[in-house]
Amino acid sequence: MKPLPRWFVASLVLLAVPIIDPAPALTQNSGDGFFFSRPSLVVNVHGGFARPQAGGDLFSFVSELLTVEGSDFQGFVGGATVAVPIRDRIDASLSVEYTGRTRNSEFHDYVEEVNGVDRPIEQTNRFQRIPVTVNAAYYLLPRGRSIGSLAWVPERYAPYVGLGAGAVRYHFSQAGDFVDMDDFGIFVDRLESEGWAPAARAFVGFEYSLTTRFGFTTELDYLWSRAELQRDFSDFENIDLSGFSASAGLSLRL
Amino acid sequence: MAVLALTFAITALVHTEAGAQTTAGPGWTAWLGCWEPIPADGLPAPDGDVTSPVCVLPTGDPDAVELATIEGGQVVERDLVSADGVERPLEREGCTGVESASWSADGTRLYQRSEFACTSELTRGSSGIFAILGNGEWATVHAVSVGSYTDVRVLRYRPISDLESVSAEAALALEGRAMALDAARTAAGAPPEFSDVVEATTRVNDAAIEGWLIEHGQGFPLNAGRLVMLADAGVSDRVIDVIVALSYPTVFAIDRSAREGRERTVDRPPLSRPAGPVAVLDPFYGGYYPGRYRGGYYGGSYYGGGYGGGWYGAPVIVPREQSQDDDNGGRLVKGRGYSRGRGSDDSAGPASRPSASPSGSRGSSGSASGAGRSSGGSSGGSTGRVAKPRSND
Numbered sequence: 001m002k003p004l005p006r007w008f009v010a011s012l013v014l015l016a017v018p019i020i021d022p023a024p025a026l027t028q029n030s031g032d033g034f035f036f037s038r039p040s041l042v043v044n045v046h047g048g049f050a051r052p053q054a055g056g057d058l059f060s061f062v063s064e065l066l067t068v069e070g071s072d073f074q075g076f077v078g079g080a081t082v083a084v085p086i087r088d089r090i091d092a093s094l095s096v097e098y099t100g101r102t103r104n105s106e107f108h109d110y111v112e113e114v115n116g117v118d119r120p121i122e123q124t125n126r127f128q129r130i131p132v133t134v135n136a137a138y139y140l141l142p143r144g145r146s147i148g149s150l151a152w153v154p155e156r157y158a159p160y161v162g163l164g165a166g167a168v169r170y171h172f173s174q175a176g177d178f179v180d181m182d183d184f185g186i187f188v189d190r191l192e193s194e195g196w197a198p199a200a201r202a203f204v205g206f207e208y209s210l211t212t213r214f215g216f217t218t219e220l221d222y223l224w225s226r227a228e229l230q231r232d233f234s235d236f237e238n239i240d241l242s243g244f245s246a247s248a249g250l251s252l253r254l
Numbered sequence: 255m256a257v258l259a260l261t262f263a264i265t266a267l268v269h270t271e272a273g274a275q276t277t278a279g280p281g282w283t284a285w286l287g288c289w290e291p292i293p294a295d296g297l298p299a300p301d302g303d304v305t306s307p308v309c310v311l312p313t314g315d316p317d318a319v320e321l322a323t324i325e326g327g328q329v330v331e332r333d334l335v336s337a338d339g340v341e342r343p344l345e346r347e348g349c350t351g352v353e354s355a356s357w358s359a360d361g362t363r364l365y366q367r368s369e370f371a372c373t374s375e376l377t378r379g380s381s382g383i384f385a386i387l388g389n390g391e392w393a394t395v396h397a398v399s400v401g402s403y404t405d406v407r408v409l410r411y412r413p414i415s416d417l418e419s420v421s422a423e424a425a426l427a428l429e430g431r432a433m434a435l436d437a438a439r440t441a442a443g444a445p446p447e448f449s450d451v452v453e454a455t456t457r458v459n460d461a462a463i464e465g466w467l468i469e470h471g472q473g474f475p476l477n478a479g480r481l482v483m484l485a486d487a488g489v490s491d492r493v494i495d496v497i498v499a500l501s502y503p504t505v506f507a508i509d510r511s512a513r514e515g516r517e518r519t520v521d522r523p524p525l526s527r528p529a530g531p532v533a534v535l536d537p538f539y540g541g542y543y544p545g546r547y548r549g550g551y552y553g554g555s556y557y558g559g560g561y562g563g564g565w566y567g568a569p570v571i572v573p574r575e576q577s578q579d580d581d582n583g584g585r586l587v588k589g590r591g592y593s594r595g596r597g598s599d600d601s602a603g604p605a606s607r608p609s610a611s612p613s614g615s616r617g618s619s620g621s622a623s624g625a626g627r628s629s630g631g632s633s634g635g636s637t638g639r640v641a642k643p644r645s646n647d
Contacts, residue, residue: 028505031498033478036505061588110641121641147485148494150506153478178584179641181591186639189584189594212478235588 046249123176135164197227
C-alpha cells in the first residue's frame with residue numbers, strides 16, 4: 001500500500017491530540033462519581049472482528065480460480081473514535097478503523113510439475129480497508145443526568161444507534177505465481193488495486209460506565225462501500241468493501 | 255433591632271423579674287446570652303440600628319425566649335419569640351398576616367415563616383433560618399419575597415463573653431450556665447448534613463437555604479449518589495450548586511453578592527484554555543504538553559527469495575519497497591482469468607517462488623528452465639514454467 005496522504009495523517013493527529021495532550025480535560029473537572037459539567041469529549045479505542053461481505057464478481061471469480069474465498073478475509077479490526085456531544089443525546093464523532101487480512105492461495109485446477117512431483121501454484125492475497133467516517137450517534141437513554149448547573153452524573157448504561165459517512169481507503173492485491181490462461185505459462189506478478197471510495201455506515205452499540213471517566217463499549221457495525229477497480233482487474237464490477245464488524249472498547253470521558 | 259422586630263413572632267410583652275432564674279427549652283439554649291451584631295462579608299449593612307447588642311433571655315415557656323435590646327447597659331426593648339410552630343395573626347405597619355416559628359428536627363435551627371398582605375395586590379412573604387455557625391456566631395438569614403422579587407438579608411452576631419459589661423440582668427439570668435451554653439452552641443454549630451438540607455427545603459425559601467449554607471461555609475462529603483438523592487428529594491438546583499461549590503473550594507468560589515458558585519478564573523496557556531463563557535478552571539493541570547505524531551506509511555511487506563538448481567532450503571523473505579517494476583502488466587480479466595501483459599521476460603534464470611507458503615520450506619524442487627529473474631522478491635514475469643491440469647487422483 002502506498003504512503004498515506006497527508007490529510008489522512010492529519011486526521012490521525014486530530015484523533016491523537018486529546019490523548020497526547022489531555023491537560024485541558026484532566027484538570028479537576030470531576031468529583032466523586034460525577035463531573036462538574038457534561039464531558040465535552042469522549043475518546044474511544046476499540047478492537048474486534050470484521051467480516052467483509054466480499055460480494056461482487058471479483059471475489060466470486062477469484063474464488064473460482066484460487067483456493068481463497070471472500071470470507072477468508074475476515075479478521076481483526078481496530079480503531080479509534082473521538083466524539084463530541086452536540087445535544088443531550090446526540091454525539092458527533094470522527095472515527096478511523098483498520099481491518100486487513102493476508103491469505104495464501106493456490107490454483108484450484110492447475111499445478112506445476114517439478115521433478116515429476118506436482119506442486120501447487122501459489123499466491124498471496126491481501127485485502128485491507130481503512131474507513132474514515134464522520135458519524136452521528138443517538139443515545140436511546142440519557143448518558144447522564146445534570147444536577148444543578150455544576151454537576152453531571154453519568155448513567156450506568158447507555159445504548160445508542162448511529163449513522164456515519166465518509167470514505168474507505170482500500171487495498172486489494174495478489175502477488176505470486178499465476179497461470180496465463182492463453183498458454184498456461186506460469187508468470188510471476190503482483191496485481192493490485194487501491195484507492196478511496198465513499199462509504200456509509202450504520203451502527204448500534206452499548207456503553208457501560210466502569211468509573212466516572214471510563215466506560216466499556218460494545219458495538220455492531222455495518223459498512224457499505226464499493227470502489228472502482230484499477231487496471232490490474234479488468235471488466236469487473238466495483239469491488240465490494242462492505243461488511244460487518246463487532247468490536248469492544250474503552251471510552252475515556254474528558 | 256428594627257429588623258429583628260420585623261422578623262420575630264411577638265405574642266406578648268413579658269417582663270421578667272430581675273434576678274429570676276427561668277429555664278428555656280433545649281433548642282434555645284445555644285442562643286441564650288448576649289450578642290453583638292457584625293456585618294456579613296460582601297453584603298451591605300441592613301437598614302436600622304444594627305450596633306446594639308441583643309440578649310436572649312429564658313422565660314417560663316420552654317418554647318419562648320425574650321429578646322432584649324441593650325443600649326447603654328439598659329434594656330430599651332423587649333420582644334418575646336416563641337418557637338412553638340403556632341401561626342399567629344399579626345398586624346404591622348399597614349400590613350396584615352401571620353407568622354410562625356419552629357425548630358428543626360434536631361433542634362439546632364429555627365425556621366421562621368411569615369406572610370403579609372400589604373395591599374390587595376401586594377403580598378410580602380418571608381422565610382428564614384436562625385442558625386449557630388461553626389465558629390460560634392449566630393446567623394439569621396431571611397429571604398423576603400415581594401411579588402417575583404426575592405431579597406436575602408443576613409445578620410450575624412458574635413457572642414459576648416462578659417455579660418456583666420452588657421447587662422446586669424442578663425448576667426444574673428444566665429449565672430452559672432456558661433459551660434452549658436458553650437456546649438449547646440458547639441452542638442448547634444455542627445456542620446449541616448444532607449438531611450438538614452432536605453428538611454430545610456420543605457420549611458423555608460431556597461434563597462434562605464443558600465444563604466444559610468454560604469454563611470456556614472462548610473463543604474459536604476459529596477458523591478454522585480448523594481447528589482442524586484438531593485435532587486430526588488426536591489432540593490433545588492441552586493441549592494445543589496451552592497453545595498457543590500462549597501464542597502470543592504479549589505474549583506469554585508462563592509459569589510456572595512449573587513450567592514451562587516462560579517468557576518475560579520485563572521490565567522492559563524491558550525492551548526489548555528477551555529471554551530465557554532465561564533472562566534477557566536483552577537490551576538491544577540499537570541505537566542502535559544502537546545506531543546508529536548510521527549506519521550508512518552504502509553511499507554510493502556513482500557515475498558522474495560529464490561533457489562538454485564536442484565534443491566532449495568527454507569525460503570528467505572526479503573521485505574522491499576513497492577515499486578512500479580513489480581507490475582509486469584499482468585492482470586485478471588473477468589471471464590478469462592489471469593493474463594500476463596507487457597513486461598514479460600523470457601530470459602533464463604531461476605524462477606522465484608512466493609515465500610508466503612504456509613509450509614515454509616518445501617524441500618527440493620526442480621529448476622524451471624527459461625525462468626525469469628529471481629531474488630529480492632522481484633517478479634520476473636514469464637518464468638518459462640508451464641502449468642498443467644490438476645489430476646483428481
